[in-house]
Amino acid sequence: MLTTSYSDxxxxxxxxxxxxxxxxxxxxxxxxxxxxFGDVDTGGHSIYHFNTQTQFWEAMAYNTEVxxxxxxxxxxxxxxxxxxxxxxQTNPSTTLYPGWNMIxxxxxxxxxxxxxxxxxxxxxxxxQLGGSxxxxxxxxxxTQQYQTSIINGGSDIHSDYRLMYPGKGYWIWMDSQHSWTFxxxxxxxxxxxxxxxxxxxxxxxxxxxxxxxxxxFYNGLDADTRWAGSSPGFIYGNDDANENHWKDSDYGxxxxxxxxETHFAFFSGHGGSTGIEFSDGLSSTVLTYDESLWGNTRVDxxxxxxxxxxxxxxxxxxxxxxxxxxxxxxxxxxxxxxxxFGWRFAYYLxxxxxxxxxxxxxxxxxxxxEQNKYKVAILAVDIDKNTNTRECIDDHIYGKGTxxxxxxxxxxxxxxxxxxx
Amino acid sequence: MTTNRTxxxxxxxxxxxxxxxxxxxxxxxxxxxxxxxxxxxxxxxELKSINPGTHFVSDIRFEQxxxxxxxxxxxYSKQQMSDEEILQIASDLGITGExxxxxxxxxxxxxxxxxxxxxxxxxxxxxxxxxxxSYELEFIDSHLPSDEEARKIxxxxxxxxxxxxxxxxxxxxNHGIGYFTYKDVKVKxxxxxxxxxxxxxxxxxxxxxxxxxxxxxxxxxxxLFWKWTRYTPYxxxxxxxxxxxxxxxxxxxxxxxxxxSTPDYATVRNITIGYLGETRSKELDYLIPVYKxxxxxxxxxxxxxxxxxxxxxxxxAAELI
Numbered sequence: 001m002l003t004t005s006y007s008d009x010x011x012x013x014x015x016x017x018x019x020x021x022x023x024x025x026x027x028x029x030x031x032x033x034x035x036x037f038g039d040v041d042t043g044g045h046s047i048y049h050f051n052t053q054t055q056f057w058e059a060m061a062y063n064t065e066v067x068x069x070x071x072x073x074x075x076x077x078x079x080x081x082x083x084x085x086x087x088x089q090t091n092p093s094t095t096l097y098p099g100w101n102m103i104x105x106x107x108x109x110x111x112x113x114x115x116x117x118x119x120x121x122x123x124x125x126x127x128q129l130g131g132s133x134x135x136x137x138x139x140x141x142x143t144q145q146y147q148t149s150i151i152n153g154g155s156d157i158h159s160d161y162r163l164m165y166p167g168k169g170y171w172i173w174m175d176s177q178h179s180w181t182f183x184x185x186x187x188x189x190x191x192x193x194x195x196x197x198x199x200x201x202x203x204x205x206x207x208x209x210x211x212x213x214x215x216x217f218y219n220g221l222d223a224d225t226r227w228a229g230s231s232p233g234f235i236y237g238n239d240d241a242n243e244n245h246w247k248d249s250d251y252g253x254x255x256x257x258x259x260x261e262t263h264f265a266f267f268s269g270h271g272g273s274t275g276i277e278f279s280d281g282l283s284s285t286v287l288t289y290d291e292s293l294w295g296n297t298r299v300d301x302x303x304x305x306x307x308x309x310x311x312x313x314x315x316x317x318x319x320x321x322x323x324x325x326x327x328x329x330x331x332x333x334x335x336x337x338x339x340x341f342g343w344r345f346a347y348y349l350x351x352x353x354x355x356x357x358x359x360x361x362x363x364x365x366x367x368x369x370e371q372n373k374y375k376v377a378i379l380a381v382d383i384d385k386n387t388n389t390r391e392c393i394d395d396h397i398y399g400k401g402t403x404x405x406x407x408x409x410x411x412x413x414x415x416x417x418x419x420x421x
Numbered sequence: 422m423t424t425n426r427t428x429x430x431x432x433x434x435x436x437x438x439x440x441x442x443x444x445x446x447x448x449x450x451x452x453x454x455x456x457x458x459x460x461x462x463x464x465x466x467e468l469k470s471i472n473p474g475t476h477f478v479s480d481i482r483f484e485q486x487x488x489x490x491x492x493x494x495x496x497y498s499k500q501q502m503s504d505e506e507i508l509q510i511a512s513d514l515g516i517t518g519e520x521x522x523x524x525x526x527x528x529x530x531x532x533x534x535x536x537x538x539x540x541x542x543x544x545x546x547x548x549x550x551x552x553x554x555s556y557e558l559e560f561i562d563s564h565l566p567s568d569e570e571a572r573k574i575x576x577x578x579x580x581x582x583x584x585x586x587x588x589x590x591x592x593x594x595n596h597g598i599g600y601f602t603y604k605d606v607k608v609k610x611x612x613x614x615x616x617x618x619x620x621x622x623x624x625x626x627x628x629x630x631x632x633x634x635x636x637x638x639x640x641x642x643x644x645l646f647w648k649w650t651r652y653t654p655y656x657x658x659x660x661x662x663x664x665x666x667x668x669x670x671x672x673x674x675x676x677x678x679x680x681x682s683t684p685d686y687a688t689v690r691n692i693t694i695g696y697l698g699e700t701r702s703k704e705l706d707y708l709i710p711v712y713k714x715x716x717x718x719x720x721x722x723x724x725x726x727x728x729x730x731x732x733x734x735x736x737x738a739a740e741l742i
Contacts, residue, residue, distance in 0.1 A: 209701070347526060351526050352526075353530065354537070358548055362646060365648070369628050369629040370628075371592065371593075372593075373728075382603070387556050387610040389556070394550070412603040413601070413602045413603065414600070415602060416597060416598070416600075417598070418613075419595040419615070421595060421617045
């Protein structure tokens with residue numbers, strides 16, 4: 001079992017009231033309340049679930065089944081934890097009714113090679129519900145008060161880019177009835193764009209290996225069983241590649257239909273500290289960091305094989321582009337395009353199960369011969385703003401190891417830059 | 422008449438006299454008596470940079486006197502590692518899980534430790550993903566080994582795990598630093614030391630090979646990347662002189678490691694003989710001798726570095742690349 005990105009599956013209770021849920025499907029021999037809550041001293045309080053359909057609070061009996069996607073109010077004297085025996089996962093589902101519903105959390109991105117214990121942004125957790133939901137409220141057992149609400153389409157502290165967590169229960173206000181289901185397995189998608197032909201018609205600016213870098217990365221990852229280059233994945237080069245594929249709709253772009261419709265996007269071409277350069281062979285345009293909002297649709301990781309995009313002095317420019325994005329790997333210094341860089345990067349990701357950052361470094365170490373001249377870098381979300389924890393900077397791609405779900409609201413960041421040798 | 426040709430003639434005469442410290446000036450692309458077929462008229466080790474690209478510079482000068490080189494240089498034949506040898510290395514690193522193989526890549530995992538070898542063992546990688554107990558700045562700074570200590574840790578690690586990197590030569594310690602940022606806050610939250618060794622055949626470096634051992638601030642080794650070739654002597658080939666190699670640059674262009682679009686002239690600061698076992702686009706079956714030419718290009722008061730590899734034996738390049 002892989003170690004979790006967020007927890008080990010233990011549902012912990014603090015002293016007082018707790019609003020909790022079961023993060024995974026329980027073994028049917030051990031899914032009754034008497035077993036699950038057996039170690040909790042409730043001080044005589046009942047364990048409650050609110051039934052929206054009947055509008056009644058339901059007290060759990062000894063044999064009442066403890067279900068996924070449902071929230072439970074539990075009182076604990078002192079700290080305690082639930083007894084959880086998990087089983088093979090099947091797609092959980094429930095129906096949500098107009099009004100307040102007490103729900104549980106399920107990892108929307110987990111897969112059988114993983115542990116289903118990842119957090120998720122509220123907008124992703126509730127994606128299936130569209131406009132049917134209005135607001136979500138969690139409960140803080142430390143303060144014994146409700147947390148600030150998350151509002152569908154909300155901003156600032158009510159942003160739906162805030163995280164929801166496994167093991168936690170929530171209230172959700174529904175404007176209309178809606179079924180709510182999750183799948184326990186996923187196919188993940190990747191995309192790549194490259195520019196070889198740069199204007200003016202001076203061959204010196206052409207990036208000869210850029211096509212091989214991108215194509216080989218794309219094909220390399222496509223060979224993994226869990227990753228697909230098929231639609232919405234894609235690979236485009238030269239005048240088929242376009243800055244609008246990377247630009248957010250807020251700035252007139254269509255990234256939601258292109259790179260932000262995939263989970264991993266790769267670019268190979270010219271770049272600089274302010275952006276990446278596209279060309280149709282006749283003229284060129286630059287996608288700048290302030291036109292980019294990534295992760296608000298789907299994309300989790302981006303690789304920019306372009307010079308100086310993550311320069312140590314200016315990498316913070318890209319922080320505003322993170323709206324659910326986990327990390328960007330790129331070059332701190334000028335870069336050296338190499339025919340083998342892309343497929344090596346893909347191989348370390350999928351064959352070695354290396355983290356994205358380690359894989360990027362390895363590919364650079366192989367392709368760079370010169371000492372002390374080239375540096376690769378990563379900019380990643382620091383979810384809890386705690387320097388003691390690594391999180392997204394240590395992400396592996398889905399199916400290959402641990403990964404962390406970042407919020408798209410108010411994240412901290414980690415930046416690292418290392419010399420290739 | 423132009424002074425370029427006059428200066429060239431004078432420079433050649435001085436060179437013959439053995440003077441040193443004179444600025445040599447190659448104002449033409451005259452490569453002297455080198456006989457070059459069309460196939461070898463360009464430096465066949467292709468090198469392209471992303472930014473700004475390859476530039477043709479006719480005016481190339483020397484800042485130093487050129488070293489004497491042997492008339493003939495050995496080419497070496499590369500030897501692949503067997504799967505058994507590769508798995509033994511994994512075992513020596515303590516990674517004894519069930520190996521998997523795909524397209525010649527061998528992968529072994531055990532807990533947080535991951536081992537990956539490219540086909541034939543041409544590059545071997547190890548990583549230990551065990552997290553550190555703390556990433557607080559005070560903890561990092563109070564535990565971080567010195568460069569000397571890091572080297573000792575790396576040396577001992579290689580011995581302890583039987584990593585036989587013959588011909589290795591310590592060249593330095595790289596520092597990789599990480600930062601946490603949030604709004605206006607920026608604090609260091611990681612530092613790792615990579616002890617770097619290069620691969621030498623006698624006094625000649627294999628330019629595309631190295632060994633890096635990463636030492637954490639806890640003084641543990643959490644990563645190793647080893648790109649190394651085993652080899653046997655193959656055949657000797659006639660070598661060209663350094664100035665002939667530099668003359669090749671006028672035909673092939675110079676790869677500039679900086680943002681200069683129209684260089685006026687270039688200055689060669691260093692020429693070293695070594696070996697390469699690959700071009701930028703393909704692996705070779707041999708280690709062939711090359712000149713590594715380093716210098717500066719200048720344009721309108723700006724300067725940038727350049728770096729170029731030119732075969733030290735045109736016959737070897739023609740036959741083996």
